[in-house]
Amino acid sequence: MTIIDYDKLLLERLNKLPQAYVECRDTRHLWYTDQDLHLEGEISGRQRVERVLSCSRCGTVKTEHYALQTAMNGVQRLTSVGYRYTYPPEYTIPEMGRADAPREILRASRFRAGTT
Numbered sequence: 263m264t265i266i267d268y269d270k271l272l273l274e275r276l277n278k279l280p281q282a283y284v285e286c287r288d289t290r291h292l293w294y295t296d297q298d299l300h301l302e303g304e305i306s307g308r309q310r311v312e313r314v315l316s317c318s319r320c321g322t323v324k325t326e327h328y329a330l331q332t333a334m335n336g337v338q339r340l341t342s343v344g345y346r347y348t349y350p351p352e353y354t355i356p357e358m359g360r361a362d363a364p365r366e367i368l369r370a371s372r373f374r375a376g377t378t
């Protein structure tokens with residue numbers, strides 16, 4: 263039986279990816295607003311509001327959904343009811359979920375990339 267070394271597989275994958283993808287995974291995305299908060303429909307009788315953000319570094323798109331609630335005193339709230347990410351091709355790294363310490367390995371791979 264072969265033992266699969268997921269740490270090494272992750273490192274090999276990281277070394278082939280655009281550094282922008284790896285940097286976003288390490289330090290989070292750089293969001294800017296594509297479409298600001300706008301009415302998008304209804305959810306369970308409440309108004310549903312949407313906002314679309316894009317990452318200026320890697321191109322990931324985040325779509326956020328909120329329910330608009332109005333309290334008895336007239337004060338409104340936007341309560342998060344979910345969000346969806348649309349990643350660029352090859353952004354998803356299946357090995358991240360199987361490696362022993364994926365974020366630490368990812369960080370070290372960026373450290374090496376910056377020193378060569």
Ligand SMILES: [Zn+2]
Nearest residue numbers: 286291317320
């Ligand atoms: Zn990004």
